[in-house]
Structures are given as structure tokens and as C-alpha cells.
Amino acid sequence: MRKVIGIGETVLDIIFKNEQPIGAYPGGSAFNALISLGRCGVDATFIGEAGHDRVGEHIIRFLRENGVNADHVNVFADSKSPISLAFLDERNDAEYIFYKDHPHDQLDFVYPDIQPDDIVLFSSFYAVNPVIRPQIVGLLEYARAHGAIIYYDVNYRSSHRNEVMKITPNYLENLEYADIVRGSREDFDVLYKMRDPDKVYTAEVSFYCKKFICTQGADTVELRADQGLKRSYPVPPTSTVSTVGAGDNFNAGFIYGLLKYGITRNDLAQGLTPEQWDKVVACGMEFSADCCKSLFNYVSKEFGEQIKAQR
Numbered sequence: 001m002r003k004v005i006g007i008g009e010t011v012l013d014i015i016f017k018n019e020q021p022i023g024a025y026p027g028g029s030a031f032n033a034l035i036s037l038g039r040c041g042v043d044a045t046f047i048g049e050a051g052h053d054r055v056g057e058h059i060i061r062f063l064r065e066n067g068v069n070a071d072h073v074n075v076f077a078d079s080k081s082p083i084s085l086a087f088l089d090e091r092n093d094a095e096y097i098f099y100k101d102h103p104h105d106q107l108d109f110v111y112p113d114i115q116p117d118d119i120v121l122f123s124s125f126y127a128v129n130p131v132i133r134p135q136i137v138g139l140l141e142y143a144r145a146h147g148a149i150i151y152y153d154v155n156y157r158s159s160h161r162n163e164v165m166k167i168t169p170n171y172l173e174n175l176e177y178a179d180i181v182r183g184s185r186e187d188f189d190v191l192y193k194m195r196d197p198d199k200v201y202t203a204e205v206s207f208y209c210k211k212f213i214c215t216q217g218a219d220t221v222e223l224r225a226d227q228g229l230k231r232s233y234p235v236p237p238t239s240t241v242s243t244v245g246a247g248d249n250f251n252a253g254f255i256y257g258l259l260k261y262g263i264t265r266n267d268l269a270q271g272l273t274p275e276q277w278d279k280v281v282a283c284g285m286e287f288s289a290d291c292c293k294s295l296f297n298y299v300s301k302e303f304g305e306q307i308k309a310q311r
Contacts, residue, residue: 002259004037005112005148006030006121007047007139010059010073011082011100013244015295019087023295026059027084029123029155032248032297033255036287038067039304040256041311045069045112047139048126051081066298072109079106092240092292093217098159107135116147117264119255123153123248125160127174128167140177149258149265152209153251154183158190175208179268182213182254184247197222211268213281215250215288217243221281226271233281238289245297246288252299253287254280256307 008030015023026035028048037044046068050056052075059081063070082100089095114120120143127136143150152174160167171191175181188200197214201224205212214222223231257263257280263272272280290303299307 001043003043003045003113003115003118004034004121004255004259005045005047005114005118005143006034007126007136008121008123009082009100009126010048010050010056011084011098012055012059013084013086013297015094015242015244016085016087025295025297026062027244027297029153029248029251030121030126031059031063032245033121033252034068035063035066035298036249036252036291036304037256038063039299039301040252040307041067041304042256042259045072047072047109047112049074049076049079049107051075052077052079053081055081069112072112074106074108076106086242086244088242092242094242094244096157096159098157107132109135111139111142114143114146114148118143118146118148119151119258120148121151121153121251121255122174123251124155125157125167127152128156128170130166130170133170137173140174144177147265149179149268150177151180151251151255152178152182153247154181154187154191155247156183156187156190158186161190164191172208175205178209179265180211180213180254181205181209182215182247182251185214185216185219188214197224213254213284215247217246221250221285223277223281225277229271229274229277231274231277231281233278233285235285236289238292240292242295243292244295245291248297249291249299250284250288252284254284256287257281257283260311
């Protein structure tokens with residue numbers, strides 16, 4: 001069975017509505033995607049850090065309870081779990097405040113088993129953080145050498161807007177490593193002061209990576225790929241409770257689609273057909289829609305059971 005390996009931060013997401021906390025859930029961009037994949041029966045491994053505290057213990061236990069291998073999660077003495085505050089507006093879209101001491105990030109892990117056509121997911125500030133850059137590059141080099149598909153979710157938040165210049169070399173290097181790049185309209189507004197997917201792809205991304213997905217909240221999902229392929233996917237109307245995990249679960253569903261439809265790294269290199277893109281993007285939208293129906297950052301357990309029953 002092909003495996004999915006995700007590397008990233010862990011946080012405790014505290015959700016606010018009308019300035020009052022209404023829930024607190026383990027989170028993190030790659031973390032959320034891996035939880036959803038684990039619930040759907042995918043062989044998933046998470047690499048990252050957790051605080052040496054009650055929250056950290058909960059995060060590791062939560063990974064294992066949802067079928068995700070947590071053997072590569074580091075816990076360092078005196079480390080505290082990061083906190084994210086997500087404030088939902090009237091449309092249930094989230095504005096974030098993060099509390100994390102990035103200069104004291106550490107990362108020390110043994111590479112997990114990676115085989116050809118396994119999928120490696122990396123994302124967020126974690127993917128460009130200068131403090132742990134050697135470890136991130138080491139994993140990406142290892143994954144590439146072993147024939148894995150590398151999926152990069154930009155997920156660059158406005159809280160790091162003042163660090164764009166500093167992280168740009170790492171960001172561009174990530175684009176080069178990636179087989180597929182996904183970002184949101186908000187990410188590219190922060191990075192480039194651009195919100196138009198065509199302009200972002202043509203001017204900033206296509207030189208490094210030809211396969212690009214831009215999500216735009218309730219607006220269309222935009223795909224740009226080899227040979228000038230251009231697709232727009234309307235987002236079906238859905239009753240949204242929270243968008244906190246929407247993008248992370250698009251990643252999970254898209255990756256699930258690569259597995260479900262047997263798409264290999266060689267297939268990606270040769271260029272997918274429009275029909276193949278349609279199928280995997282539909283999976284991404286399906287996972288994202290289910291996540292948005294609750295306050296949780298992941299697909300529901302019931303959704304996971306339905307997906308497992310289809311396999």
C-alpha cells in the first residue's frame with residue numbers, strides 16, 4: 001500500500017465566535033490533512049514536534065487514535081505547545097492569531113520508510129522556517145531520491161508578512177522540489193500582493209513547478225498545468241460552520257484522489273489528462289466540504305468510514 005508522509009507544526013486551535021471560545025482542537029496544516037487521511041484508512045505518518053505538556057500529550061494520542069503513525073513526533077524538554085486563535089466572522093471564515101516561539105523550533109528525526117509513489121506533504125511557515133531548513137531539505141532530498149510525489153501547500157499567513165523577504169529563497173526552493181503546488185488566494189496576496197491565479201502562475205510559479213492549484217474560498221478552484229491546461233471548478237454551495245481546516249482537507253482529499261485513481265509520479269511527469277485532474281480535484285473538494293460542516297479541523301469519522309467502505 002502506498003503511504004502518505006506529512007511534516008509540519010502542531011498547534012492547539014482555539015475557535016472563537018462573537019469573541020467567545022467555542023472549541024479547542026489539535027491542529028496544524030499537515031497535521032489536519034493526515035488526521036483526515038488516517039480516518040479514511042490511508043497508511044499515514046506524521047513528522048513534527050509536540051510540546052512537553054498536557055496539550056502535546058493530547059496531540060500525540062490524537063494522532064494514534066486516528067490511525068496515524070506518531071513515532072516521528074519529537075518532544076523536547078521545556079518545550080510548550082503552540083496556540084492558534086481562530087476568530088470566525090459572519091461567514092464563518094477565520095482570522096488567525098498565532099502564539100509560537102519559532103526561533104526555538106527544533107527537529108530531530110529518523111527518516112521514515114519512503115518508497116516510489118508514496119506522497120510527501122509539507123506546508124506553511126514550517127516549510128520555510130530558516131531554523132529547521134536543513135532538516136526539511138534533507139527530507140525533501142530523501143523523498144525525491146526514493147521516487148516519492150512531493151506536494152507543497154504554501155499556506156503562508158499574514159502573521160509572517162514581515163518575513164517574506166527573509167524566507168523567499170527557501171520558498172522558491174520549495175517550489176522547485178514540488179511536483180504539485182497548492183496555495184490560496186490569501187497566501188499569494190501576502191507573498192506577492194497578487195490575487196489573480198493566472199498572474200501568480202505565469203509570473204511566479206510556472207518557472208519552478210508546472211502543476212498549480214489555487215483555492216479561493218467559496219469561489220472557483222483554479223488549476224494550471226502542463227501544455228497550457230487551464231481548468232476552473234465551481235465550489236458547490238455548502239452550509240459552512242467553520243473554514244479553519246478547509247484548505248488542509250482539500251490537500252487530504254486531493255492526495256487521497258492520487259491514491260484512489262492510481263496516479264504515479266511518472267504519470268504526473270508525463271502530464272495528467274483533464275479527466276484525471278477533474279477526478280482528483282473533485283476528491284479535494286469533497287473532503288474540504290465535509291470538514292466545513294463542523295468546527296473540527298478534519299473530515300468526520302462518519303465520512304472516513306464511508307470512504308473506507310468505497311475502497
